Amino acid sequence: MSEGGEEQAFSELKAALGPAGFLIGDDIPTRNHADSSVLPPQRPLAVLRPASTEEVSAALAIASRHRLAVTVQGGLTGLCGGATPAPGSLALSLERLAGVEEIDGRAMTLTARAGTPLEAMQRAAEAEGLLFPVDFGARGTATAGGIVATNAGGNRVLRYGMTRASVLGLEAVLADGTVIGSLNKMLKNNAGPDLKQLFVGSEGLLGVVTRLVFALQPLPRWTGLALMAVRDFEAAADILASARADLGPMLSAFEVMWPDYWTMVTENVTGRRDPFAGRHGLYLLVEGHGRDAARDGAAFEAFLEGIFEAGLVEDAVLAQSLADMEAFWAIRDASAEIEPVLGEHESFDVGLPPGEVGRFVEACRSALAHELPDSRAAFFGHAADGNIHVMASVPEPGPAGHHAVESVVYGVTRAFSGSVSAEHGIGALKRGWLGHSRSKAEIALIERLKATLDPHGLLNPGKVI
């Protein structure tokens, strides 16, 4: 705190942002107290709601001059506490800096302000016959700036990559208010180091993303979806290799569910019916996106025949309708529905070298059974991406129970040279575990970058490092 203290800072912020842009006291909405993580909520000093890049710049310059910390907030759907206000910080919400600015059909780009909801971008693209390639469950609330700041993954990373792969242009504001970057629409731009990469996935440590240009994709015209029961992960890996060879870039999802997850869903959740007779070692959901129903449908069926003939599949059903597709995906997307079955639990989002996924799950299950025999666990995930979700009940309520489960799961993750976060990020929740996936030299370099771009440590303090 300096130059006249909090009162002076607040009066400058109010003048810069106007009454709709500066909320304090009882006007602070409860939603700005926390993101979607299990961490406790925290009321911010005030909520800043700038409506333009210039206002973001002015607000950060004032906060910087007064040495006030700022926690950046998008749609507040993050699961790691990255947007829960640090104690004594201002919340900077991008909700008023929203809207799709342009869709350029020739360039296949969409330009949006940071606060634009993901679903609004998807709809705007679809209205022009194009696909916004990032998609996940929280699409209605998650924002353009949030998906970029966290490099969000989701359902179709296999086909379209993480969010980073779709960011062509990025405008950001540094901690001192400097506006950086440009709304580049070019697919190829090697004029110096690509500065936008600094801000993608850096969870607001280095700057506040304000506007973006995304690359769009052609809208698929046909979707094929099959649910399969197989013997084990080796069979799944062989099927994945066949899918890649036979379907190539048509392959859009390859999801794996282990029997613990499968049984928990099909036996406990309403409307999730097991279409297979008997028990199986592993369940797969395989999706293809194509251009032509007859041609691509035939390719998808030929792929299925091939893996049947190779003896890789114990049983399978091919979706015949939109209702089938929804029913198949509903089994895979039932993680929220099994939360009551597990009781107090922790959700993990680990990344593994894809060849190690099967062995990791066996090792993790066995470590949990050995070290925490009362914990129940369910395993599922995006196998082709090496991204496994683990939901494990805690041996006792409260922080100690969570820490016990984390120790086991992250210990096995480290042993497999995995990542403690494949897609959700580190935030405040996994800060203590970052050293399991990053070397001391890497963490020191992150700290040097932070000190260079934000020398007073005012942006998102207490997150990531």
Next chain:
Amino acid sequence: MSEGGEEQAFSELKAALGPAGFLIGDDIPTRNHADSSVLPPQRPLAVLRPASTEEVSAALAIASRHRLAVTVQGGLTGLCGGATPAPGSLALSLERLAGVEEIDGRAMTLTARAGTPLEAMQRAAEAEGLLFPVDFGARGTATAGGIVATNAGGNRVLRYGMTRASVLGLEAVLADGTVIGSLNKMLKNNAGPDLKQLFVGSEGLLGVVTRLVFALQPLPRWTGLALMAVRDFEAAADILASARADLGPMLSAFEVMWPDYWTMVTENVTGRRDPFAGRHGLYLLVEGHGRDAARDGAAFEAFLEGIFEAGLVEDAVLAQSLADMEAFWAIRDASAEIEPVLGEHESFDVGLPPGEVGRFVEACRSALAHELPDSRAAFFGHAADGNIHVMASVPEPGPAGHHAVESVVYGVTRAFSGSVSAEHGIGALKRGWLGHSRSKAEIALIERLKATLDPHGLLNPGKVI
């Protein structure tokens, strides 16, 4: 220079790298004097040839202690002087740190040392039934480290992205010898900011890339190729939209040649025959990569029928054999062969928003005709990527003539919010033009990053900034 001067530094470097790793005086090969740019060669103080990451680290630590500048060299195929030694610098060649270390078929990854030639990686991948996705003409000489440090583009960016899109893991050595990064095989890893992005495309300013993990792709089983003559760029843009909608991710190349280039090639270069009768406004080369000859061949022909019926094509030939494919690509790849026709000239590699490509070429041609009436120019490029190559003869030999052509072409590029380098990079050649494509705030941020990672400015001085 400090701590005992050059003699002392040389003796330490020789001890650390051994006789094969430290070349001085007459032992310095001429090839280490320059890369493939038009800039004059420069003999380095000595050539360092470390054979391991540890030796790279030791060499940089010694150079840093003695404040000796280092120019990093890969395959020396760069066109911008990025690897031509800065005066008074050591050359650090990665040629002995070479070889593919591993191909992981399950993870679809290839791990290689920085000095491995691109073609060796392509062959190693193909032997396992997989595709190394980066490809361009200098494949026999360009190296793994070089393509990553420059974020190389090439022939199939449209399908597989720039080199950055295929880098999963990266190990680098900072200016002080610190080894950073990891040989990550994970497609998804959000454990903190993605540090490898700092080194991809930073042209050796921030660190020396030593080892890499690349993502491989399924090997295509079928290729379709058509050469077309069309009226104008508007028709080409409509054909591109159809190709994207009909072929989706099968579309692997969409190359455009303007009549000045086309005529220069087909009238002057042996073996490049014009397959079309009469003159046309623009020529296209459209390629598809597929999985199944019958199915994907039918899709490609259906796409061609569609654009014919829509009246978008004046004439077209479909490759019927490997010989046809080579002949078609030979027209597009004849830039080296028209150099004698142009005489002393400059080659440009500009990036444009894809929707602006047609107007840019008209504006650039007209500006050249108006301001430098004696200059001849040829336009061609990767239209879907917004990457246009311009070859323009200089109005007079020597630096003034080059500067005159650069002023015109980069002036028009700036007016279209384009990039002075889409894929070749900045190096020493385009340093003076970086401000045409990057703001002052962006250049200041590059300088801050440089000062943070290389405080004594020893890595690649005189390049980029």
